Amino acid sequence: MEYTILGRTGLRVSVAGLGCGGPSRLGLRDGSDAAEHAVGLIKQALDLGVNFFDTAQSYETEPVVGKALRGTARDKFVISTKKTLPPPDHSNPEREVRRGLERSLKQLGLDYVDVYHLHGVEPKDYRFAKERLMPEMRRLKEQGKIRFIGVTEGFVQDPQHEMLQDSLKEDLWDVVMVGFNLLNPSAGNTIFPVTQRKQVGTLNMFAVRRALSQPKRLKELVRELVDQGKIPRAAVNTDEPLDFVRANGNVATVPEAAYRYCRHTPGVDVVLFGTGNPAHLQENIAAISKPALPHAVLRKLTKLFGNLDHLTGN
Numbered sequence: 001m002e003y004t005i006l007g008r009t010g011l012r013v014s015v016a017g018l019g020c021g022g023p024s025r026l027g028l029r030d031g032s033d034a035a036e037h038a039v040g041l042i043k044q045a046l047d048l049g050v051n052f053f054d055t056a057q058s059y060e061t062e063p064v065v066g067k068a069l070r071g072t073a074r075d076k077f078v079i080s081t082k083k084t085l086p087p088p089d090h091s092n093p094e095r096e097v098r099r100g101l102e103r104s105l106k107q108l109g110l111d112y113v114d115v116y117h118l119h120g121v122e123p124k125d126y127r128f129a130k131e132r133l134m135p136e137m138r139r140l141k142e143q144g145k146i147r148f149i150g151v152t153e154g155f156v157q158d159p160q161h162e163m164l165q166d167s168l169k170e171d172l173w174d175v176v177m178v179g180f181n182l183l184n185p186s187a188g189n190t191i192f193p194v195t196q197r198k199q200v201g202t203l204n205m206f207a208v209r210r211a212l213s214q215p216k217r218l219k220e221l222v223r224e225l226v227d228q229g230k231i232p233r234a235a236v237n238t239d240e241p242l243d244f245v246r247a248n249g250n251v252a253t254v255p256e257a258a259y260r261y262c263r264h265t266p267g268v269d270v271v272l273f274g275t276g277n278p279a280h281l282q283e284n285i286a287a288i289s290k291p292a293l294p295h296a297v298l299r300k301l302t303k304l305f306g307n308l309d310h311l312t313g314n
């Protein structure tokens, strides 16, 4: 496992971070022994050198994260968790943030979290988040219950990163979580140059979703792009759109290519991957540990998808 420094936080983090939400939620949806299975996945990740774990109040995976990490020295892992935004007309949103953190700490069995984010802040919520919630986040940081303050974007609603572009003009966040993948690399132009300059720690979500893990969905999506005139028909094999990556990239699978693409993009500190499958967990860590894709493959990916900024990869 390789490690890096998470921007201004100075935290030493694994470049592969275990996402405990996303579509898989550590497999927590699947059956009665799912919690034990999830604990096993987290321990497997720890054994393979992962020290960064991202969870959230809304994922309901904080208890299994807490359980899996019990007994591990506190300085051997970094916990990132998140507060769902109270509605703007909430009578006491500050108290709601405070209570949210207390609940997360209790479920995780910890005295502090390393990074506490406001979760999925859409452009319409940004002012409320900044004016009403940030002061409370700062108080919690002063009290030592949060080491660093973060924000995650609502990538599905905001694939062009409007909220982050706006908020990065100010100096609010120690860490941000950004949607980025080879089908929507727009953060590479609009977000990463700023986070690098301001030393804001940067977490990559959506590296692999449906389109990059399910061949049928990828074909469908690429055909849509061709029909919409967003990719020239002659430029792509619509039956196997990423065949050139496997042929020329020394790459075994599309998810491998997708994770390597993100890992080696300047500005990405931690690539988050989520899974309920121990074999995928191992494969994904191996992929994130491999070298960058060859230049010729990167050039072709840029030619096909480099200007797209509307997809999520779902």
Ligand SMILES: NC(=O)c1ccc[n+]([C@@H]2O[C@H](COP(=O)([O-])OP(=O)(O)OC[C@H]3O[C@@H](n4cnc5c(N)ncnc54)[C@H](OP(=O)(O)O)[C@@H]3O)[C@@H](O)[C@H]2O)c1
Pocket (backbone or CB within 6 Å): 018, 019, 020, 021, 022, 023, 024, 025, 027, 054, 055, 082, 119, 120, 152, 153, 154, 155, 177, 204, 205, 206, 207, 208, 209, 210, 213, 255, 256, 272, 273, 274, 275, 276, 277, 280, 281, 283, 284
């Ligand atoms: N706004 C937010 O704050 C926000 C939103 C989304 C995500 N996140 C964070 O980012 C983390 C990552 O989430 P994500 O959205 O990027 O999605 P993800 O949870 O990483 O989902 C990956 C998907 O691809 C599949 N997959 C993974 N590895 C694979 C492999 N090697 N081969 C084939 N299929 C594979 C998984 O299914 P299997 O279970 O079968 O492997 C899953 O369906 C989340 O856990 C969460 O921590 C945050």
